[in-house]
Amino acid sequence: MSKITTRTYDSHTFEALSGSGLSPVLARIYAARGIENSSQLETELAHLVPFGQLKNITATAALLADAIAAKKRLLIVADYDSDGATACAVGIRILRKFGAIVDYLVPNRFEFGYGLTPEIVHLAHTVKQPDILITVDNGIASVEGVSEANRLGMQVVITDHHLPGDELPAAMAIVNPNQPGCPFPSKSIAGVGVIFYLMLALRAELRQRGAFTALGQEPNLAGFLDLVALGTVADVVKLDSNNRILVQQGLQRIRKGRGCAGINALLQVSRREYQQISTYELGFMLGPRLNAAGRLDDMSLGIECLITDDAAYASQIAKQLDELNRQRREIESTMQESALLKLEDTLKTRQPEIQAAYSICLFDADWHQGVIGILASRIKDKHHRPVIIFAPGNDGEIKGSGRSINGFHLRDALDLVAKRHPELILKFGGHAAAAGLTIHAHHFEKFCDVFEQVAQTLLTPADLTRVIETDGDLETSDINLELVEYLDRQVWGQGFPQPSFNARFYVESQRIVGEKHLKLKLRKLDSSSQGQAARKSEDSYDGILFFHNDPLPDLIDAVYRLQINEYNGKTTLQLLLEHWFHTESEVNDDAH
Template sequence: MTRITTRPYPFRDSERLRQSGVHPVLARVYAARGLLDVKELESELSSLIAPSGLLHIGDAAIFLADSIAAKKKMVIVADYDCDGATACAVGLRGLRLLGANVDFIVPNRFEYGYGLTPEIVELTAREKSPDIIVTVDNGIASIDGVAEANRRGIEVVVTDHHLPADTLPAARVIVNPNQPECGFPSKNLAGVGVMFYVLLALRAEMRKRGIFDAQTQPKLDVLLDLVALGTVADVVKLDANNRILVAQGLKRMRAGRMHPGIAALFRAAGREARRATPFDLGFAVGPRLNAAGRLADMALGIECLTTDDEGRAWVIAQQLDTINKERREIEAGMQDTALALLDNFSPADSNTISVFDASWHQGVIGIVASRLKDKFFRPTITFAPGSDGMIKGSGRSIPGFHLRDALDLVSKHAPSLIEKFGGHAMAAGLTIRADAFETFSAAFE
């Protein structure tokens, strides 16, 4: 049965839009979606919020410009999801365009876990010998990792968008719209958006130094297909600023001006880039890239986005497509198990869902959590076995329930219960001891 429901809308906002020349029906639709001003409908790059609004971005630009001039070696430490992979590709391509000596490393999620851990710093130092580590889509919670880098004489630039804990890492500089005292109007930038902004500020600093002018400067808009993909795939809110980044990226894709890896992923997914939509990015291209981080190694996905060889990009895209099919099969099996475990679950009697199975795959629990959250409309955390008697959880939330803050509250009430956690309002991850599962479930509920 089809049911039509009327979405309420603020009459005053709708009237203001109508008086600005917007059609009455569209004015009601826009008002219902939270638009307050006709300017928020603009999608040109000139309407982007200026980078200067991001706290410490000027310091980051000066430090990176000095480091490029001194020919220092940078290594990007990336996260292993689509936002992390696109942020890494944007960082690599953009910094190289601006003359940097830069490499990357991406942790294997099953061996090293999330973020800039002391173990990742040790691995990076051993394999890459960097002067500087730049984190993308992670780092705001990496207090121990940054301390280890400092101990080794490696300076750290954190670029992230996740919510910080009470203490910030002692990095050389942190750029994150969600850090305390940052007045940037859009708190919804994805990790890839933050990295793109850092590049804009760095280029402006290099212009100021006379390294190039407005005519000779590298074109950073060539990175917008990557920015759009990471922004949509990370399911951040498409506020006015993010809509500009996504609209510009889609425009490039539809015009055929995209990187070989993105073109190859469209082809592998059986989608037409010249008719690209956010749906394609979120449900066709993004999942194929994410599959590498879930089941294999995201270095494969990053290579797909950074190679300029169309043949190589197509070979990798096909590999990613195969991994994604395997991911779907694993997910289907896990979902069946989850529904069996929740056979007697009554949403009326519970506010949350926590579920664990010893056969589950760490890389896919987040998707299963998302499916269960959609089915039962409850904040859901699914757990899979980790190592050394630990289990790892991945959670997805519903509007109005801030998942990361909820885990913070659990951690404050029972300080020894959660080993580590992080994330944002709608998605978060954590590690607990296997024997603490029932205690955690009760505390979360």
């Protein structure tokens, strides 16, 4: 079941924002997202949190500057998702501009798993022979890997943003805003943001040493914010004020045609124009294509796309990534169908037990471990439960990928499982919304039982009701192109949701377009007046309901977003329906 609620906000904050020049609608939207004054909406680089607030960053920059001067070999060890790939590209591109001897290595998830494992350390030592390993978007949990690197005579610099465990690795340096004692306020910064900040500190150190006199012009690091924006949005981290600055600045550069060859190529295969790019394109068009390399093949393909300046080569790789993404969608579709059938079968035999369950864990020997995270997200969205999907690993192990709901910190939950039953989980990591783990296949049933016990301990029945938050109703006069164009220019995403609204509508006409979508003509009702006939607004609106071709009733309540529709050279406003339900009835959970 679901329910719709209107986001609340402080009236004094609303008045302050209105007094600063914002319209009442915008003041309401921003106040509901925790904005207390207009300065928090500034997106200029001058408003970024200074790099010096990151613990260890100055000393780490000095260490890297010494390594560059001594011509030491640096090796970046990346993660195999979009954040890891963009972080690697940022590190490679900037370090080479600083004159460093640097290469990269990204673990194949099917052979080595996640992080700086002892196996990856041995591979790096044998194949690349680096003096210093630099992790990006991983490493904070790699206690054994760092120990092995130290034994083999390699130094390790960890840059990460994930939560640490009880023991920190014995690395030469750790830059992570979530490590104990770090005062950096933007705890939600992505891995690509952390390495970008380290490069800012390194540039300052090199500048102080006069290094750019020999190198020539000092590099403008703002030119790499396109990659920072992509990794930040694709990793679905909370868009706090600092992350919004990074993303907005990156978007502005892409819109002006200053994106790197790889991002431009990914936009082309996605059939998107760089001039209109938004966080949607980063998160739902570019991110999945980049991730497809790490899910089905080797993320080196994605990294190569992002570090090349050759437009033709980038285009060639982008086409390969596009094809991998198509294959990923086909695999995901098959797995989702299989998972839903498995759930239905389980419901038939354990109906009361499953309906009362607080969590869902599923395993199938035929599932692809590169796609289980996406499947977990789909099942979580459908059933509003913490979900962990398992697929076969190596040597009798199975690997799980989990996605969670609000109120249930997934990594902390797995930590609790590990503390209560140390024999169950071989390794795990992650954060509140997503996590990964490895267990023995024969422990699957017991893990499901223990995880369910933890879920019942940490969640309440109210937590299992999906809450659809909106920004309330809009006056007819506020539904205009000016508002939607303004909203489209802003940065929205995780923790700073794109505005949506809810209202009651008459459905005046509806027709199927594209075989699976409903094109609508809607007339808004005035909730303040009495009687259905008198409540019809004078204005009607075009609407669209994607992936739904059954007819709607004449009267609906709907959650919608404002959207610009461009067709035959004309720009019009339409309402994109995200959820709908029969008036005076429960929310229709099947709505899109």
